[in-house]
Amino acid sequence: xxxxxxxxxxxxxxxxxAFIAEILKGEPxxxxxxxxxxxxxxxxxxRPALVIMVARTLGATFEEALAPAASVELLHNFTLVHDDxxxxxxxRRGVPTVHVLYGEPMAIxxxxxxxxxxxxALLKAPQRPDIVVEMTRMLTWAAVTVAEGQALDMMxxxxxxxxxxxxIEMVKKKTGALFGASAAxxxxxxxxxxxxxxxxxFGILLGIAFQxxxxxxxxxxxxxxxxxxxxxxxxxxxxxxxxxxxLERLSEEEKKKLMSILGNQNATDEELAETANLIIKSxxxxxxxxxxxxxxxxxxEILNSLPTKNPEYLELLKELVxxxxxxxx
Amino acid sequence: xxxxxxxxxxxxxxxxxAFIAEILKGEPxxxxxxxxxxxxxxxxxxRPALVIMVARTLGATFEEALAPAASVELLHNFTLVHDDxxxxxxxRRGVPTVHVLYGEPMAIxxxxxxxxxxxxALLKAPQRPDIVVEMTRMLTWAAVTVAEGQALDMMxxxxxxxxxxxxIEMVKKKTGALFGASAAxxxxxxxxxxxxxxxxxFGILLGIAFQxxxxxxxxxxxxxxxxxxxxxxxxxxxxxxxxxxxLERLSEEEKKKLMSILGNQNATDEELAETANLIIKSxxxxxxxxxxxxxxxxxxEILNSLPTKNPEYLELLKELVxxxxxxxx
Numbered sequence: 001x002x003x004x005x006x007x008x009x010x011x012x013x014x015x016x017x018a019f020i021a022e023i024l025k026g027e028p029x030x031x032x033x034x035x036x037x038x039x040x041x042x043x044x045x046x047r048p049a050l051v052i053m054v055a056r057t058l059g060a061t062f063e064e065a066l067a068p069a070a071s072v073e074l075l076h077n078f079t080l081v082h083d084d085x086x087x088x089x090x091x092r093r094g095v096p097t098v099h100v101l102y103g104e105p106m107a108i109x110x111x112x113x114x115x116x117x118x119x120x121a122l123l124k125a126p127q128r129p130d131i132v133v134e135m136t137r138m139l140t141w142a143a144v145t146v147a148e149g150q151a152l153d154m155m156x157x158x159x160x161x162x163x164x165x166x167x168i169e170m171v172k173k174k175t176g177a178l179f180g181a182s183a184a185x186x187x188x189x190x191x192x193x194x195x196x197x198x199x200x201x202f203g204i205l206l207g208i209a210f211q212x213x214x215x216x217x218x219x220x221x222x223x224x225x226x227x228x229x230x231x232x233x234x235x236x237x238x239x240x241x242x243x244x245x246x247l248e249r250l251s252e253e254e255k256k257k258l259m260s261i262l263g264n265q266n267a268t269d270e271e272l273a274e275t276a277n278l279i280i281k282s283x284x285x286x287x288x289x290x291x292x293x294x295x296x297x298x299x300x301e302i303l304n305s306l307p308t309k310n311p312e313y314l315e316l317l318k319e320l321v322x323x324x325x326x327x328x329x
Numbered sequence: 330x331x332x333x334x335x336x337x338x339x340x341x342x343x344x345x346x347a348f349i350a351e352i353l354k355g356e357p358x359x360x361x362x363x364x365x366x367x368x369x370x371x372x373x374x375x376r377p378a379l380v381i382m383v384a385r386t387l388g389a390t391f392e393e394a395l396a397p398a399a400s401v402e403l404l405h406n407f408t409l410v411h412d413d414x415x416x417x418x419x420x421r422r423g424v425p426t427v428h429v430l431y432g433e434p435m436a437i438x439x440x441x442x443x444x445x446x447x448x449x450a451l452l453k454a455p456q457r458p459d460i461v462v463e464m465t466r467m468l469t470w471a472a473v474t475v476a477e478g479q480a481l482d483m484m485x486x487x488x489x490x491x492x493x494x495x496x497i498e499m500v501k502k503k504t505g506a507l508f509g510a511s512a513a514x515x516x517x518x519x520x521x522x523x524x525x526x527x528x529x530x531f532g533i534l535l536g537i538a539f540q541x542x543x544x545x546x547x548x549x550x551x552x553x554x555x556x557x558x559x560x561x562x563x564x565x566x567x568x569x570x571x572x573x574x575x576l577e578r579l580s581e582e583e584k585k586k587l588m589s590i591l592g593n594q595n596a597t598d599e600e601l602a603e604t605a606n607l608i609i610k611s612x613x614x615x616x617x618x619x620x621x622x623x624x625x626x627x628x629x630e631i632l633n634s635l636p637t638k639n640p641e642y643l644e645l646l647k648e649l650v651x652x653x654x655x656x657x658x
Contacts, residue, residue: 026473026477027477028477028480028481028484030480030484031476031477031480082437082438082441085433085434085437086433086434086437086438104414104415105414105415105416105483106480106483108411108414108415108437109411109415109476109479109480109483111441112411112440112444112472112476113473113476113477115441115444115472116469116472116473116476117473119448119465119468119469119472120469120473123462123465123466123469128458129457129458129459129461129462130458132458132462133452133458133461133462133465136448136452136462136465137452140445140448140449140452143441143444143445143448144355144442144445144446144449147360147438147441147442147445148355148356148357148360148442150438151359151435151438152357154434154435154438155357155359
């Protein structure tokens with residue numbers, strides 16, 4: 001991550017985290033402990049940073065963007081808690097997941113509380129009521145759309161004929177929507193509803209690039225750096241862009257091999273590594289990297305068209321696009 | 330149910346249901362089918378009726394209350410879908426639950442979508458933005474509070490020393506909060522924010538009475554009339570007012586017997602019926618009936634203090650209190 005972006009995030013993270021810690025206090029303690037677990041153990045805070053950077057670029061103060069920033073992080077954590085239950089993932093951010101620590105019933109409720117608290121946070125925004133209503137509408141759109149994306153992601157696990165187009169549509173919903181809402185909330189934080197659709201489009205592109213890179217890191221990343229279990233996507237049979245392209249390009253025999261491992265929970269580490277090599281060899285990795293890069297460029301074009309009040313924050317947004325595409329974690 | 334109340338609900342139900350059916354359209358179809366399952370198979374629609382009755386009592390039109398009415402029903406169905414997963418209940422409203430039909434992962438998402446759609450519905454309310462913000466705040470308060478109540482309910486299953494006070498607090502949250510929010514949303518639908526706290530208080534009392542009666546029906550109701558599996562609460566070890574009072578009043582030996590069956594998933598129908606008789610014999614049933622009646626009376630007092638514009642709707646509200654306490658389903 002570029003130094004300036006790193007510094008910016010290091011500066012805003014404690015403030016966002018303090019807001020989240022404060023709003024996640026309540027009784028019964030066990031419920032709030034379960035809800036606070038995931039946000040308390042880390043996370044990059046990219047979505048709140050995005051809200052604040054867009055808001056500052058368009059002339060808002062930090063304070064005007066804090067509540068929406070905390071809101072999107074809460075919504076993000078809600079989706080992760082439920083996602084981990086659905087995928088039966090046992091680790092996230094290097095530590096056991098909420099359902100492993102508190103049991104599934106409490107984890108479902110913890111997710112529900114994080115979701116409700118995302119609205120509670122948003123409703124603390126200091127903007128005019130008509131802007132707050134627009135913000136609430138944007139958060140709701142994101143919540144609906146992320147759920148649709150998660151459902152598609154899950155349904156694709158049972159299919160072998162997922163197209164690149166379908167994958168992009170799924171990722172646009174699963175990851176793009178919340179990045180899109182974050183950027184749009186930044187515009188609304190600056191009381192610029194006329195810019196919310198353009199920023200939403202920017203955020204969606206950023207999110208898609210981010211997710212493609214996320215899929216890549218699950219295949220070739222360093223577990224110690226990413227904090228996520230490698231090859232998890234392969235084990236779960238996720239139809240990532242990498243898999244879709246590999247299925248197109250491999251020989252019949254190699255394709256059969258790939259299909260025998262994909263979604264096989266009992267696959268050994270050796271088999272998974274072999275499968276990863278097959279995918280890389282097919283050229284799918286290069287294709288996905290190029291795709292993420294292209295989408296990142298489209299996001300940059302939007303940034304260059306913005307009526308910027310604070311150019312230093314525009315630079316940070318460009319660095320964020322760069323990070324989404326090139327990061328190692 | 331009194332005839333006038335029945336007629337009123339029969340009149341508003343199709344309109345609320347049409348609103349819900351319309352808002353639960355989307356892709357992927359499987360997700361929306363899962364989300365629409367529970368609202369489509371029945372339900373009394375008491376909460377939306379409550380919103381509309383309060384709104385009409387205070388001078389609003391039906392149209393002004395429709396969006397909030399649909400919203401609370403969506404929120405209610407969201408909590409039921411997740412609750413059924415947490416409790417591993419296989420039937421609700423006489424048909425298989427969402428997770429039985431669609432699997433747990435899709436059911437979690439279906440609940441999440443119902444939740445988000447509750448906000449989407451509310452944001453269609455035609456009131457001024459400042460009133461819509463207040464409505465959103467009220468729905469959020471209810472969502473947080475219901476989750477807290479569900480967590481308490483679950484945590485009480487592992488305890489034998491739950492007091493009547495703790496039970497009332499739990500039920501106030503689990504059931505009272507959404508009835509409270511419904512009545513408050515009725516006041517806000519009539520653009521009367523100054524009445525929202527009083528109506529919230531009324532709704533909470535109504536909800537508590539309703540839940541005590543619900544617990545009673547789980548013990549002595551007719552399965553064919555209630556549509557719910559009898560003795561489910563006993564099997565799950567729920568600390569209802571009935572159980573709490575019985576534990577206070579039974580002899581040591583009877584108490585031991587009760588404790589050996591409570592929370593025992595393998596208890597036979599005969600053992601469960603015997604346990605139910607123990608509870609009835611202890612006087613706990615009479616106590617709970619009296620308690621529900623008392624709380625209903627306090628709710629009626631609030632109704633009598635309202636600045637009523639349409640007395641016929643006030644009468645319906647009184648009938649609703651009566652129904653909550655005396656119903657057989």
